[in-house]
Amino acid sequence: MPLIEVYEWQHSAACTGLDSSVFFSPSAERGAAKHLREQGAKAVCARCPVVHECREHALSVREPYGVWGGLTVEEREQLQRVPKAG
């Protein structure tokens, strides 16, 4: 989702102008409703030309909420738990 602080890649974001409720969950959201909303957000991300930049940003700053770069909060946490090889 676009931030107030502008990053160059956000000018090309597929989510520009969309309601943020597509990407961020209401506090009481659970189960099927959460899954459906996340799938909708991921569908937008899947056609986004800056999905890689968005994902890298979200991982680097450990965004705690919302779908970013096609990844949910849980998916980002999972990736950040995987130890780096080497």
Ligand code: SF4
């Ligand atoms: S990857 Fe998804 S959240 Fe990120 S800018 Fe694109 S549409 Fe928005």
